[in-house]
Amino acid sequence: MDLELPKDVQDKLAALQALSEKAENGDKEARNELRRVLRESAPEIVLRASDIGRRGQWALIKTVAANNPLTEEALMARLDLMHADIAGPDPSPLEILLVKRICSLWLLIEALDMLVNAQLSSNLPREHRTGMSFLRDILKWQENVSRRYLAALKTLAQIRKLQSNTPGIQYNTQINLR
Amino acid sequence: MGWESRERGTRRYYTRSRWVDGQVVREYVGSGPAAEIAALEDEYKRQQREEEAAFWKEEKERLEARAAFLGELAEASEVLLRAHLLASGFHKHKGQWRRKCGS
Numbered sequence: 001m002d003l004e005l006p007k008d009v010q011d012k013l014a015a016l017q018a019l020s021e022k023a024e025n026g027d028k029e030a031r032n033e034l035r036r037v038l039r040e041s042a043p044e045i046v047l048r049a050s051d052i053g054r055r056g057q058w059a060l061i062k063t064v065a066a067n068n069p070l071t072e073e074a075l076m077a078r079l080d081l082m083h084a085d086i087a088g089p090d091p092s093p094l095e096i097l098l099v100k101r102i103c104s105l106w107l108l109i110e111a112l113d114m115l116v117n118a119q120l121s122s123n124l125p126r127e128h129r130t131g132m133s134f135l136r137d138i139l140k141w142q143e144n145v146s147r148r149y150l151a152a153l154k155t156l157a158q159i160r161k162l163q164s165n166t167p168g169i170q171y172n173t174q175i176n177l178r
Numbered sequence: 179m180g181w182e183s184r185e186r187g188t189r190r191y192y193t194r195s196r197w198v199d200g201q202v203v204r205e206y207v208g209s210g211p212a213a214e215i216a217a218l219e220d221e222y223k224r225q226q227r228e229e230e231a232a233f234w235k236e237e238k239e240r241l242e243a244r245a246a247f248l249g250e251l252a253e254a255s256e257v258l259l260r261a262h263l264l265a266s267g268f269h270k271h272k273g274q275w276r277r278k279c280g281s
Contacts, residue, residue, distance in 0.1 A: 003247035005254065013254060016261045023264045035265040042258060049254035056247030063244055094255070094262055101251045108245050115237065130234045138238065148252070159259065162268060162275055 003056050009048045012041040046093040053100035060107045064114055075110075079103055086156070092163070098156045105149040112142040181217070192217050 005013070019037060022030030057079060065071035087099045115138050119129060181190045192213035195204045207216045268275045 003250065005250050009254075013257045016257050020257070020261045020264050024270065031264065034261055038258075038261050038265050042262075045254055045258060049251055052247050053251050056244070056251070059244045059247075063241055094258055097251070097255045097258065101248070101255050104248055104251060108241075108248065111241055111245075115234075115241070119234075130231050134231070134234055134238070148248075152255075155255075155259065158275070159263075162263065162277070163266075 003052050003059070005048055005052065009045055012037075012045055016041065042093060046097050049097055050100050053097075053104055057100075057104050057107055060104070060111055064107070064111045075107075079107065082106065094159065095156065098152060098159065102149065102152045102156065105145055105152060108145050109142065109149060112138060112145060116142065194220060 015037060016034070019030050019034040023034050061072055061075045061079070065075060083099055083103050086102060087095060091099065116135065118124065119135055119138075181192055183190045189209050191209050192207040193204050194207060194216070195202050197203075207213050263275050268277050270276075
């Protein structure tokens, strides 16, 4: 299964990256050009990346469910629900992509949980258990994925806050001493 | 674990090592048919452990390969996010995105 972004999409991402760098360094021309390129390329990038996300999620579901159709269905339904829940009623294309990433990371956490649980299960005979180094590897990976999952959630929250026109609620407490 | 022979004599003795309270303890099993059976048993267990380890390693590699798409998703969303914010008039200040004054 090919789960890589096609060459033309990668080129578009590289162009956006280069323009972003220039714009970040204060190049006004580059900022205008960035707006134009973003308008042109963003829909395709979001479409292609979302497609990879959807197919990747399906591959992960197959792994987690271990060919059990009922578990596959349940995971798919849970993922759809989660997707709708996080995306909200009117998500922007960028939000859709971020939500796809969040849901995929959640799925990977589930898959890693399954691996760890299988190893720690009391039903698994001692001779069927792997060494501590394997478990350590998996736990490290799990920790890394959890960190990325939380970071992705934070990014989504940040982008929503930045995009909304309403300023964040600020509480000021005044204490008069006299 | 293995067979040993002493300097004098032709008999071989089977011994096995195991961990006890953080130390390797060598256990003397002996020679003769009982030792042969113990050696075969140990060899079988070792093979089984190796097969299990290979199975789990394969599972992990399979999962890694299937999760590789996350790198593509991360790259696409991060590049788009940055470009989108810059194009909307934001700039990064000490690691935080802020809206430019007047934009």
